[in-house]
Amino acid sequence: SGDLEGKTVLVTAAGQGIGRATALAFGRAGATVHATDINAETLAGIDGQPGIAIRRLDVRDGAAVDAAVADIGAIDALFNCAGFVHVGTILDMTDDEFDFAVDLNVRSMVRTIRAVLPGMIARGGGSIINVASVVGSITGAPNRCAYGITKAAVVGLTKSVATDFAGKGIRCNAICPGAVDSPSLDGRFRAQGDYEAARAAFVARQPLGRLGTPEEVADLAVYLAGASNTTGQAHVIDGGWTT
Ligand code: NAD
Numbered sequence: 337s338g339d340l341e342g343k344t345v346l347v348t349a350a351g352q353g354i355g356r357a358t359a360l361a362f363g364r365a366g367a368t369v370h371a372t373d374i375n376a377e378t379l380a381g382i383d384g385q386p387g388i389a390i391r392r393l394d395v396r397d398g399a400a401v402d403a404a405v406a407d408i409g410a411i412d413a414l415f416n417c418a419g420f421v422h423v424g425t426i427l428d429m430t431d432d433e434f435d436f437a438v439d440l441n442v443r444s445m446v447r448t449i450r451a452v453l454p455g456m457i458a459r460g461g462g463s464i465i466n467v468a469s470v471v472g473s474i475t476g477a478p479n480r481c482a483y484g485i486t487k488a489a490v491v492g493l494t495k496s497v498a499t500d501f502a503g504k505g506i507r508c509n510a511i512c513p514g515a516v517d518s519p520s521l522d523g524r525f526r527a528q529g530d531y532e533a534a535r536a537a538f539v540a541r542q543p544l545g546r547l548g549t550p551e552e553v554a555d556l557a558v559y560l561a562g563a564s565n566t567t568g569q570a571h572v573i574d575g576g577w578t579t
Contacts, residue, residue: 356550414449416465444487461505494568515548531563
């Protein structure tokens with residue numbers, strides 16, 4: 337469809353998984369997509385796809401974020417996807433690991449939102465979509481302490497921005513996926529030793545009987561980029577995990 341025809345979208349962590357599928361979906365919907373990632377090699381895999389312009393960007397580097405936004409110009413939608421899963425309880429995480437999780441999972445989104453908001457306000461509108469998780473604000477999950485803290489903070493950030501800037505035509509929503517079959521989730525299955533058992537345990541938690549796909553999350557993101565009457569919400573897409 338051409339729902340996002342003429343729109344410009346900035347996507348972080350577009351090299352693989354949810355970010356990649358969403359950048360491609362925005363492009364298919366007619367948008368000009370600035371697909372960014374810290375990993376230039378994976379990013380090169382979507383170069384040349386409809387609407388896609390690739391750009392290496394480390395979202396932990398505030399000056400680089402500001403420079404990228406200044407260079408792109410008008411941005412209609414921002415898809416904040418960069419995030420990292422620290423595995424462990426509160427007793428397993430070091431201060432450095434916790435600081436890293438906060439910086440990559442939360443402060444990166446604060447940086448990109450701060451960078452794009454003035455332009456969106458000046459143009460009278462924009463849509464910001466932050467990838468949180470059901471873990472943290474909707475449910476607890478074993479060994480996801482730093483992750484859950486940071487993803488709950490993403491929902492708080494989302495509601496704050498939505499509340500403060502609704503009057504300026506800005507919408508800000510969070511997406512809360514459950515288990516989505518991405519390269520990093522696959523890596524976590526492998527890291528547990530018995531790959532098949534680890535995957536089966538995750539699937540067993542899903543009432544709909546399977547893991548979600550990045551493309552399903554991408555469809556929700558395309559909807560939220562254009563949806564004109566929803567803001568400040570945490571949109572759950574989790575295969576029934578938290579029913
Ligand atoms: P992934 O974890 O497989 O890939 C993450 C991407 O982020 C990689 O391309 C990586 O290069 C990039 N990245 C890492 N550090 C970066 C930095 N400093 N700057 C820019 N990019 C950086 O992808 P995924 O599993 O689809 O996860 C994407 C988002 O969705 C994350 O925020 C994750 O927490 C969230 N999420 C994933 C699941 C899941 O089950 N996969 C569930 C809920 C939420």
